[in-house]
Amino acid sequence: MVTDIIRVQPAPEQRQAFARWAVRQTPKIRTVDPTTFAVPAHLFAIAPEAILTGAQVDGHPYITPTLEDFEDFPELAEALKAVPGEPLPDVPASAYPPDSVPLDPPPDDGLDCCGRTFKSPRAVAAHRRHVHPEES
């Protein structure tokens, strides 16, 4: 299995906080040099914003996304209202290009869809109506 690795060099003032977060992940995030961490992409996606502030990410300055970045995509701005530790809000169907295809079709039963586990049959049904209207 190939894992995408993102090299993160935290800002000096965030290095300790980043290291504390890194060692709490499973498996632990390793360093590639004294100031750079090798972060699997799926963990980078959930790293707290604060420890990325001022970091170099794959050699580029990390830029904190702002609502202004989503001016042209108001429906995507909803994603920035996500609560850490909670599933991301659904992206509206209009956010997908007309020829897009879902990566993983929903199972016939259960609460899993699109790699997420929903808390109730009602929640997964709402998700499916919203994201996979062609299947209802």
Ligand SMILES: [Zn+2]
């Ligand atoms: Zn789904």
